[in-house]
Amino acid sequence: MAGPIPELEGRATRCARRLCEADRVLLASHIDADGLTSAAIAAQALERAGIPFETVFEKQLDEEAIAAIATTDYDTVCFTDFGSGQLDIIGEHEDAGDFTPVVADHHQPADRETEYHLNPLLFGIDGASELSGAGASYVLARALADISEPEVATDGGTASATARADNRDLAALAVVGAVGDMQASGGKLEGANEEIVEEGVEAGVLETGKDLTLYGKQTRPLPKLLEYATDVHIPGISNDQAGALQFLEDLDLELKRDGEWRRWSGLTNEEKRTVASALVKRAVSRGVPAKKIDNLVGTAYVLSEEPVGTELRDASEFSTLLNATARYERADVGLGVCLGNREGALERARTLLRNHRRNLSAGIDLVTREGVTHEEHIQWFHAGDRIRETIVGIVAGMAMGNDGVSRSKPIVAFAEKSDESEDGGEDVELKVSARGTHALVRNGLDLSVVMGEASRAVGGDGGGHDVAAGATVPKGRESEFLEHADEIAGEQLT
Template sequence: MAGPIPDLEDRATRCAQRLCEADRVLLASHIDADGLTSAAIAAQALERAGIPFETVFEKQLDDAAIAAIADTDYETVLFTDFGSGQLDSIGEHEDAGAFTPVIADHHQPADRETAYHLNPLLFGIDGASELSGAGASYVLARALAAETSTGAAAADGGAATTDAGTGTTARADNRDLAALAVVGAVGDMQASGGELHGANERIVAEGVEAGVLETGTDLALYGKQTRPLPKLLEYATDVHIPGISNDQQGALRFLDGLDLELKRDGEWRRWAGLTNDEKQTVASALVKRAVSSGVPASKIEGLVGTAYVLAGEPVGTELRDASEFSTLLNATARYERADVGLGVCLGDREGALERARKLLRNHRRNLSNGIDLVTSEGVTHEEHLQWFHAGDRIRETIVGIVAGMAMGNEGISRSKPILAFAEKNDEEVKVSARGTHSLVRQGLDLSIVVGKASRAVDGDGGGHDVAAGATVPKGREEEFVARADEIVGEQLS
């Protein structure tokens, strides 16, 4: 049973074999959408393999968190969506005999190796754009299935069974978990240019073959499943269309001008409920409006992308669309409810889903308030970057999302990366950095920027080229900004 990413197969097999040798496993994962889907994939793979495990989540895998893990009596620890960048600290505990680490991650590794380390960056695959943490967990899950499958299930490539842990239809080869891997990749902003690339494409193909994913060309707008049509268009600001984007009355006038039944029983229909012909009518009118309004052709192309649909989820729900699913997950663990997000990923469609939706409503209010705050107060422009300090007015767990969403608003440029500060505790400040894929193509790597700049002020950080984060001592933010501005200037020169 060949794995989805041939270059990673040998390492994934080695990691899977080590997990199979364990009496039990502590599964530790990050809290964002990619981390939650990573944990869910790993949890289901361990459950199906008959390996006892316990799951813990960490907002940040710092020295204290690693020490707490070392103090448990688990001899094997599986880290998902983090661990690579903390290998120096993890390695110290490994050397002391505290535990054996197995890591499925995609972040920049520290300058140290360990035997059971599955990371695309070690094999020439870009972990920022081609394979997410959930993707790495999926590769491991497929290898774990290969190690534990026997008889007919192995021979037929993955017979369908009922999963004991979730009660959902499972496959012996774990290909059904590809849907969660795609949600993680989309949530990790890897769908650049409107679609997933590289190793992610192989996972998408396996999900389609397994019947858990559907793909197709569609409008590249957020909210196609759940937002009423006027709100779908009003809030579609990635491609700004004058008279529609950020214009409630303009969006209504645009829709009223179409010869379509866009309301039923007095309620606006949603994009997911339109027929293909109706979608084509709306899309054509939208493109025509964009052209007549002088929107550049390169921007208009961004109105269309690849849709990733979870085939087994009900039409019109957040879980049907990979982007909306990932946002729902972000609304759980960022408010200290990782257990809720994990429950949704594992198939709880009652209690966990309702709690997640309530958290999502709160999350949207906080994001809206945060974006309004940043837009009204503005940002400080340095030569090569821009920044703002939210203090305690925006939660440190969402300040990076706010920064990314605010880019392009009045006074906030998309041609410079943005740094966002928020209080973490009495002694430390969280800094989140966001860029664009266009800037990355020009040489921007925010992982290097925040890593070097944070260490210059006795902090620490890392992440990806397009999005990264750090923790710095309170009072040294301006030193951090100055150093970061220098590095960005060097990268983009």
């Protein structure tokens, strides 16, 4: 059976065969939405293949984390959504016989190779925009299904229908991971991601179609949906509670039922067209540029087996829910939601999401209020311990475009790491997150290189993608780091 991405099929099969040879596997993954969906896809694929495994999560796969993994008694370790950038360290443990790594990742690889390394960048596929970590895990899952024996049900039949037998049902989680990794920021998923979408549609777990790109179409009451729609700022509606209400009340539609505002997901297609048309007219009349108005409409990715009106129905809302779990040390909750726990885990995730939104709002307000420092080619702020290290990158990206925060320069954010050092004192490293725009990337920006080279120049380490990357640097060396980062970014953008 052919895999979804022909270029990766041979490597995926080799990795899958190695996993099938293992008595048991340690599954290690990153903690963001892409990492959680990567882990969930790999976990279900391993379970269906009858391979015993244990799952662990890491905020950052650094030398210390890899050394801890090496002390376990697992001979095979499957890394998902990270591992490529740490192959130099992983390789040392592989050479020492500590474990055999199987890596399914999409980040920029270190200057070291290993036999079981599945990464789109090795085959000319862009890991920042065409295939996510969850996508790489999905390719591996499809290969596992192809070479492993199908699970046998207790009634003597095969475990399930074709979708489960070939793992195509896991395409829905792969799409959630890609959307969470901002790979649909241009309005739709592209490249290898499109092949995964097609498999999800064929398996009956995904639906796609043109729709408004506003966040919250499943769960937000209509006035809040419009008020909080700030990616395309529409004067008199965006960030304007009274204006959003008045806009809706001027439409000849039934916008409330039983005294409650309806949600976008509950409108008929005709009603949606009415609202969308009025939004476009308002945007035109208020002078919103045509290119931005075009961004009001994009491809929606709907998980067709999930209940209408829930966060799980929409790939964007699902990914945000997941981001709100592991970033607050509850990766187990996010994994539980991905694996189908629709009771305790989902309710806990919703509580964490409410807290996450409050923290993001407070962080954005802080950055906007205090401002950023502009260098020649980059801009930056230092949050100290006022913004969690696990969300400071999200805050930085969301603050771009606010008063005093430019979208024409990449933004760099510092935050104190929450971990304590082994002697009980404060950690001597800082977390650094950087965000750019796809327009800057088209002009030559590669934040993976900026963060990697600048951090290593001051005794730290980093990497990531061209549009978003991270690093750790020693406290007290921020100025040196910024000098290097500004110089490298300047060379890329000129």
